[in-house]
Amino acid sequence: MRSACTLLLSMFLACGSAQALDLKLPANASMTREVIREADTLILPIGPYSTQGAPRLRLDGQIISRAWRFPAQGVTTLQILMPLRRQLEDSGWEVMFDCLAEECGGFDFRFALPVLPAPDMFIDLFDYRYLVARRGPEAKLEHVALIVSQSGQTGYVQTIQLTGLGQESDATGPRSPEVDDTSPPDVVQALKRYGHAVLEGLDFGSGDNALGPGPHPSLEALAAYLLTKPNTRVALVGHTDSTGGLEGNIALSRSRAEAVLSVLTEIHGVPATQLEAHGIGYLAPLAPNTTGDGRESNRRVEAVLLDTAAE
Known part of the structure; x- marks a missing residue:
């Protein structure tokens, strides 16, 4: 473990630096994407996701997002993150929050992150790390977020840097990304704002994949939106309660998502x-599975925005 960490750190220190952040990536890393927004708003999670959502920070200024990919055989996500974190701390950055996959909030937390689209950046829902840090006086605050993951023998790193206005404010505190009620406009608004939304009003009994005849306002709203945006793609992701084994619940949750796809x-x-x-399956609950109400909340289908044409 120690030798692998030392080797990876030396790789980071041996190569050229990224602009502005001055982070040193491995010599064999290739930048897959860069997006620069001269003036925009960025909302970053600064705490783990719970049933009430995740605490978030609202930031305004110039946003620079970059993604890299590189061979990482036999290297963990922690070993990838450690040299980057060390460089940040050595440069005066203060880490505000860091977490690992399930500890962050898993599926729901991941979709609260401003991730660059695949294949430029990839996140394994079961193995990713996130860090957010800040630097500078109150009037000139800079912020940076790091997202690290891997797939097979490939490592992925994304940096998100915000500079400019130096203002830091609470983005309304913890907030749940799911739809607040079943009125049609909220489904589309939640999908656009958070990148995913619970499709409310779908009644799945425990162990059942049958979808009743409706009406289903959330599906009607989603369909109307997709029909007006032919370049937009959505993944329907099924979820279950924790009754039964994982393999069976994954199959059940997929069949529920397929039932929704058929209706649409x-x-x-x-x-x-x-x-x-x-x-x-039951890997991303909204509520504890120890109560009937919690299990009912967890039996759901979510819509996840994959990509869309510019609006």
């Missing part, structure tokens, strides 16, 4: 090319 395509006329269905 066969009844509402959404092209199948705009949709895909997946299931992750």
Whole structure:
């Protein structure tokens, strides 16, 4: 472990620096994407996700997002993150929050992150690390977020740097990313704002993948949105309560997502090319599975925004 860490650190210190942040990536790392926004608003999680959402920070200024990919055989995400964190701290950055996958809040926390799209950046829901730090006096605060993950023998790093206005404010505190009620506009607004939304009003009994005849306002709203945005794609992700084993629940959750996909395509006329269905079982609960109400909340299907044409 120690030798692997030392080797990786030496790789980081041996190569050229990224602009502005002056972080040194491995010599064999390749930048896959860079997005610069001269003046915009960035909302970053600064605490773990819970049923009330995650505490967030609202920042205004210039935003620079960069992603890298490099071979990382036999290296953990912690070993990738450690040299980066050390460089930040040595340069005067104060770490505000850092976490690991499930500790962050898993699925829900990941979709609160401003991640660059695949294939430029990839996040394994079960193995990613996140860090946010700040530097400078109150009037000239800089902020940086690091996202680290890996897939197979490939490591991924994304940096998000905000400079400019130096203002830091609470983004309304903890907030749940799911829809607040079943009125149609909220489904689309939540999808656009948070990147995913719970499709409310879908009644799945424990162990059941059958979707009732409706009406389903959330599906109607989603269908209307997709039909007006033919370049937009959405993943339907099924979830279950914790009754039964993981393998069976993953299959059940996928079948629930497929049932929703069928309604959207066969009844509402959404092209199948705009949709895909997946299931992750009981791995991302909204509430404790120790109560009936909690298990009912966890039996759900969420819509996840994959990509969209500029609006």
